[in-house]
Amino acid sequence: MSKIHVTTKINGDTVEFLCDPRETVLDVLRDRLGLTGAKEGCGTGDCGACSVTLDGRLVCSCLVLGAEADGKEIGTVEGIAQGEDLHPLQEKFIEYAALQCGICTPGILVAAKSLLEKNPDPTEEQVRYWLAGNLCRCTGYDKIIRAVMDTAADLREAS
Amino acid sequence: MRYLTPASFEDAVAMATGSDGVIRFLAGGTDVLVQMRADIVTPDTLIDVKKIDGVHDISRADDGSWTIGVASTGAEMTEHDGLGKDWPGVVEAMDLIGSTQVQGRATLTGNLCNASPAADSVPAMIAAGATVSVTGPDGTRTVAVEDIATGPGKTSLAQGELISSVNLPARGAGGGDAYLRFIPRTEMDIAVVGCAVNLRVDGDTITEARVSLGAVAPTALLVTDAATALIGSTLDDAALDALAAAASAACNPIDDKRGTIEFRTKIAGVLAKRAAKIAYDRARAQQ
Numbered sequence: 001m002s003k004i005h006v007t008t009k010i011n012g013d014t015v016e017f018l019c020d021p022r023e024t025v026l027d028v029l030r031d032r033l034g035l036t037g038a039k040e041g042c043g044t045g046d047c048g049a050c051s052v053t054l055d056g057r058l059v060c061s062c063l064v065l066g067a068e069a070d071g072k073e074i075g076t077v078e079g080i081a082q083g084e085d086l087h088p089l090q091e092k093f094i095e096y097a098a099l100q101c102g103i104c105t106p107g108i109l110v111a112a113k114s115l116l117e118k119n120p121d122p123t124e125e126q127v128r129y130w131l132a133g134n135l136c137r138c139t140g141y142d143k144i145i146r147a148v149m150d151t152a153a154d155l156r157e158a159s
Numbered sequence: 160m161r162y163l164t165p166a167s168f169e170d171a172v173a174m175a176t177g178s179d180g181v182i183r184f185l186a187g188g189t190d191v192l193v194q195m196r197a198d199i200v201t202p203d204t205l206i207d208v209k210k211i212d213g214v215h216d217i218s219r220a221d222d223g224s225w226t227i228g229v230a231s232t233g234a235e236m237t238e239h240d241g242l243g244k245d246w247p248g249v250v251e252a253m254d255l256i257g258s259t260q261v262q263g264r265a266t267l268t269g270n271l272c273n274a275s276p277a278a279d280s281v282p283a284m285i286a287a288g289a290t291v292s293v294t295g296p297d298g299t300r301t302v303a304v305e306d307i308a309t310g311p312g313k314t315s316l317a318q319g320e321l322i323s324s325v326n327l328p329a330r331g332a333g334g335g336d337a338y339l340r341f342i343p344r345t346e347m348d349i350a351v352v353g354c355a356v357n358l359r360v361d362g363d364t365i366t367e368a369r370v371s372l373g374a375v376a377p378t379a380l381l382v383t384d385a386a387t388a389l390i391g392s393t394l395d396d397a398a399l400d401a402l403a404a405a406a407s408a409a410c411n412p413i414d415d416k417r418g419t420i421e422f423r424t425k426i427a428g429v430l431a432k433r434a435a436k437i438a439y440d441r442a443r444a445q446q
Contacts, residue, residue, distance in 0.1 A: 004162060021162035021205065022195065044193045048260055057234065057263040063192050064264070065185075067162045068207065111259065132346045133258020 008069040010035070011079025019066035026050045026061040028069070029076060037077035037106040041135065048134035051107035052076050058114040060133075077106035080113060089113055089151045098147040100138035108134045112148045120156055124149060160202055164210045168294040168323045171206055176296055176319040178204040184321050185209070186230050187264035189257065190273040208321070217242055223329030229322055233262040246327055247441060248336030248355055248434075252283035255340060258347055268322045274308040274378070277350040281308065281379040282371035283338040286355035289327050295320035305371070308378040333366075334359045335441030337434045340373070341426050343417070350374045351418035354406065354430035356389075356438040360446065363393045365439070370402070370431060375410040375423050382409040385431060394439045402435055403428030 003018040010033070017032050026043075029035040029052070038061050041047035045063040052061045053075035061074075080087040089109055092098070099105045108131060115122060115130045122130070127148050128141075136144060161178070165171040175182050180203030183191050194200040208214055214230035217239050225242060233253045236242055243250040249267075256265055256279050270280045271291070284304040293302050296319050307314050307322075316322070336357035342348035353373030358365050370385035384405035392398030412423040 021160045024192070043196055045189055045257070045261055048258060051260055054263070057232075058260050059263045060260045062196075063188050063260075065162065065188070065192070065205075065207075068188075068209070114259075129346060130259050133260045 004067045004070075006066055006070045008071070009073040011074070011076060017066070021065070021067055023066045024062050025052065025054075025064040025066055025069050025074065028066040029061060029074075035076055035078050039103050039106060041103065046133075046135070047104070047107075048111060048131075049104050049107045051110045051134065053110065053114055056114075058111055075110070077110050080109055087113065088154055089116075089148070092147040092151040092154070093144075096143045096147040096150070098139060098143040099136075104134055104136040104138075108136070108144060112151070115148070116152055116155060120152060120159075122149075122152060161204045162207065163204065164207045167211055168208075168299075168321065171208060171211065171321055172295055172319050174204070174206050175321070180204065182206065182318075184272070186214075186266045186269045187232060188269075189261050189265045190269060206321075219245075223331065225327040227267060227325040227327065229268040229324060230266055233257075233265050233267075234259075236267070237262070245330035246287055246336060248338045248357060248438065249280065249283045249287050249289070249327065252338035252340075252353075252355065253280045255279045255338075267325050271304065271307055271325075272314055272316070272322065274310070274312050274314050275349075276308075276311055276377055276379065277353065277374035278379065279338065279340055279350055279353055279373065282353050282355040282373040283336065284325070284327075285371035285379055285381050286338075286357040286369045287327055287336055288357070288369060289325060291322045292324045292326065293320050294323040299323060301326070305379065305381045310377045330445070331359065333361060333442055333446045335438045335443070335445055337437035337441065339430045339434045339437070341418075341430060349417070352412075352423050352426045352430055353379075354427060354434045356431065356434040358389060358435070358438050358442055360439065360442045362446075363443070365389045365392055365394065365398075365442075370406065370435075372406060372409060372427055372431075374418075375412040375427050377411075380409055382406055384409065389435060394435060399432045399435065402431050406431035 039049040041049035045060040050061040183202040185207040214228040338355040340350040340353040359367040368386040368389040373379045388401035407428040410424040
C-alpha cells in the first residue's frame with residue numbers, strides 16, 4: 001500500500017513525512033519524527049496525554065490522522081520552551097512539584113498553555129473544566145491547578 | 160485503507176458509490192478513529208469531508224434560519240457570536256460532549272451519524288426542529304433529524320449518502336430552548352438521561368413546544384405528548400406534572416450499571432420539568 005506524503009509545520013518548522021493512511025498524528029510524531037513528548041495513554045481521546053495544538057486548536061493527536069495534518073500547523077510540548085529557557089508554566093510545574101510520574105505532564109502543559117492564550121485570567125473552575133480531559137493518576141490535580149493559576153497571575157503581572 | 164479528500168459533496172458521493180467494501184465518512188473523527196482503533200469498524204475507504212468548501216461555516220440566512228457546516232466543531236459553535244443567542248439549548252448540548260480536546264474536533268453531524276441513543280446534541284436538534292440535508296446519488300433531500308437514527312449505531316442513510324449540512328429554523332420572537340442531561344459525574348461522561356425542550360411563548364402562555372429525550376430508548380425520541388402538556392399552559396404546576404408524566408411514559412430504556420429502567424424513567428420526568436423551566440425563562444426574555 002502506498003504511503004501518503006504530508007507537508008506540515010511542527011513548532012514553526014516545515015516538516016515532510018510519509019505515513020500510512022491509518023497512522024495518527026501521535027504515531028507520526030513519536031515513531032517517525034522522534035518527538036516523544038506527546039504520550040500515548042489511552043489512544044482513544046479520553047486521557048489527553050497526547051494533547052497538541054492543530055492550527056492553534058487543542059486536540060488529542062491520537063484522534064487526528066497523520067494525513068489530516070497536511071497543510072496544518074502542529075504545536076507540541078517540544079515547542080513550549082525557548083531553547084534552554086523553560087516556559088513559565090514549566091517553571092511553575094517544577095516549583096509546585098505539580099507532577100509525579102510525568103506521563104500526563106506534556107499534555108497538561110500544552111492544554112494549559114492553550115487555555116492561558118485564550119483566557120489569561122481564568123477562574124479555578126474554568127481551569128478545572130478546561131483540563132478535565134487531561135487525566136492524572138498521581139497528583140490529585142490540586143498542585144496542577146495551583147501551578148496553572150499562579151502562572152496565569154505571574155503572566156498577567158508581567159504583561 | 161484508502162484515504163480520500165473530495166472537493167465537493169458530489170465528489171464524495173461518487174467516491175462512496177465507486178468504492179467496494181466498508182466506507183466511512185470522516186469529519187471530526189472522535190468516534191470513527193476510536194472505532195478504527197478498537198477494530199469495531201475497519202474501513203476500506205475513508206472519505207474525509209473537511210476539504211469540501213463551506214463545511215466549516217456557521218451562517219445565518221436573511222430569514223433567520225441557520226446552516227451549520229458538517230465539519231463545524233463544538234468549540235466553533237460555542238465561540239460563535241450569534242448561534243448561542245438563538246439556539247442556546249443546541250449549543251449547550253453540543254458543548255457537553257467530551258473534553259476541550261474533543262470539542263476541538265467533534266461535530267453535530269458526527270454525533271448524529273454515530274447514532275448513539277445517548278448522543279447529547281441529538282435531542283437538542285430534534286427539539287429545535289432541525290433538519291439535515293442529505294446528499295446522495297439522486298441529489299439532495301431534506302430529512303428531519305429524528306428520522307436519521309434508526310437504532311444504536313444505525314442510520315437511515317443509504318449507501319453513498321452523506322449529510323451535507325445541518326439546518327436550524329429561524330428562532331423568531333418569544334422562543335427558547337434548553338438541554339439538560341443526568342450523569343453521575345460533573346464532566347466527561349455519557350448521558351444516563353438527556354432532555355431537550357424548545358418552546359415559544361405569547362406573553363406568559365406557551366404556544367408551541369417540542370420535547371425530546373435521549374438515552375431512554377434505542378434512538379432519541381420526539382415526545383409529542385410531552386409537548387401537548389405544555390402548549391396552552393403558563394408552565395404552572397399542573398402542566399409541569401403532566402409534562403413529567405408524559406416524558407416518563409415515553410421511556411423505553413435499557414437497564415444497566417449506569418442507570419436502571421426505574422431510575423432513567425423517573426429522571427426523564429425530572430429533567431423535562433427543569434429543562435422546560437429554563438426554556439420558558441429564555442423564551443420570555445426573547446419577546
